[in-house]
Amino acid sequence: MSENSVSIAPSGQVAPSGKVVLVTGASSGIGEATVRRLQALGCTVYAAARRVERMSDLAELDRVHVVGMDVTDPESNRAGVERILAEAGRIDVLVNNAGYGSYGAVEDVPLAEARAQFEVNLFGAADLIRRVLPQMRARRSGRIVNISSMGGRLHSPLGGWYHATKFAVEGLSDCLRLELEPFGIQVVVIEPGAIKTEWGGIAADNLLATSGSGPYAGQAKAMAKTLRGERIGSGFGSGPGVVAEAIAHAVQSEKPRTRYAIGRGAKPLIMLRRVLPDRAFDSLMRRANRLPAPPAVATADGGA
Numbered sequence: 262m263s264e265n266s267v268s269i270a271p272s273g274q275v276a277p278s279g280k281v282v283l284v285t286g287a288s289s290g291i292g293e294a295t296v297r298r299l300q301a302l303g304c305t306v307y308a309a310a311r312r313v314e315r316m317s318d319l320a321e322l323d324r325v326h327v328v329g330m331d332v333t334d335p336e337s338n339r340a341g342v343e344r345i346l347a348e349a350g351r352i353d354v355l356v357n358n359a360g361y362g363s364y365g366a367v368e369d370v371p372l373a374e375a376r377a378q379f380e381v382n383l384f385g386a387a388d389l390i391r392r393v394l395p396q397m398r399a400r401r402s403g404r405i406v407n408i409s410s411m412g413g414r415l416h417s418p419l420g421g422w423y424h425a426t427k428f429a430v431e432g433l434s435d436c437l438r439l440e441l442e443p444f445g446i447q448v449v450v451i452e453p454g455a456i457k458t459e460w461g462g463i464a465a466d467n468l469l470a471t472s473g474s475g476p477y478a479g480q481a482k483a484m485a486k487t488l489r490g491e492r493i494g495s496g497f498g499s500g501p502g503v504v505a506e507a508i509a510h511a512v513q514s515e516k517p518r519t520r521y522a523i524g525r526g527a528k529p530l531i532m533l534r535r536v537l538p539d540r541a542f543d544s545l546m547r548r549a550n551r552l553p554a555p556p557a558v559a560t561a562d563g564g565a
Contacts, residue, residue, distance in 0.1 A: 280304045280512065281349040283342075285332055285389065286359030288315040290458035291408065294505035295356060300325050302509060307345050310359070332359045332385030333377075342392045351400065352393045354512050357386035358408045362423040362464040364484065365471030375422045382426035387433065394446070401445040406511050407434045408504075411454045411527040415534040417546055419468060419477065419484050438519060449511040450520045454527030455498035461488045479553045487550045499524040 282299050286292040287308035293316075296308045300322050308319050309330035320327045326348070330341040345352055360382040363374055390405055397403030412420065413427030431450060438448040465488040472481040490498060507521040522528045534542055547555075 280353040281351055282354040282356060283307045283309060283345060283352050284356040284358055285309045288312045291501045291504045292358040294501040295508050296325060298505040298509045299512060305349060309341055333380040335388055338388050338392055351396055354404045355389060355393050356406045356508060357389060359385060362460060364419050364423060364464050364468035366419055366477040367421045369472045370422055378422050379426055383429045397446050398444045403446040405448045406451060406508055408451045411452050411522060411531055413452060414531045418480055418550055418552055419472060447517060449517050451504060451507055452520060452522045452527055453504045454524035456504060456524050457498040457500055461490060465489045483551050
């Protein structure tokens with residue numbers, strides 16, 4: 262039997278021969294593609310999401326178990342993790358994929374919405390990490406895979422709260438990597454670029470609802486076109502399978518990279534952000550998204 266194969270004990274529990282993986286946000290997009298890829302590799306996968314009805318196809322796959330889970334609800338997380346440990350005996354890998362992007366001017370976005378985005382993108386992931394770590398530490402083995410974004414390394418117009426959550430995921434992951442290394446637990450960050458999922462359309466709709474009128478309307482309408490892929494064509498983005506493949510590598514590799522920048526635009530944009538001065542990158546973002554030009558700055562003698 263290969264190291265990635267999994268056998269099912271007569272009781273219905275998973276025999277301890279293969280990786281047991283928990284994937285959140287598994288009802289669509291990157292999460293669903295990841296479940297399918299890891300299942301094909303022989304892992305036993307617990308596919309978790311709020312919308313259980315959207316995972317009916319996944320539930321029909323061998324070694325895939327659907328779990329109703331709201332990552333913002335600690336009780337839901339506790340029940341989900343306890344169920345997996347009772348059935349499988351362990352969790353080898355946690356893939357924190359649940360998340361969403363809520364765009365809008367910082368002035369316009371209610372703080373309740375800003376906090377809600379942090380609850381999903383950061384605190385929900387952190388709660389699950391805390392719940393799976395004790396059994397990983399006891400076995401001195403495990404892997405945490407946090408799905409960030411190229412947006413955790415750079416910024417775009419009207420994405421202040423979204424980028425703030427992803428920058429926070431990056432910082433949390435870096436600290437975790439250091440503190441968990443003595444226990445044999447590895448931490449990996451996945452940084453997708455432009456990916457063809459429903460994410461962009463939902464983010465664009467939320468942006469226009471939040472800042473589509475008022476002082477930020479011009480920026481909002483321009484950015485909505487970018488989020489929908491209208492600037493460079495809807496075919497520009499990579500498919501979610503590209504990200505799932507990177508996650509599979511992070512799960513399988515004996516020594517995975519600390520970061521995987523994957524998908525269209527991720528590596529070049531992250532590189533540009535690294536080398537360009539702040540205002541130069543601001544100008545690049547402004548031109549790429551066709552934002553209204555900033556007003557001319559008056560000189561000391563009153564000229565422009």
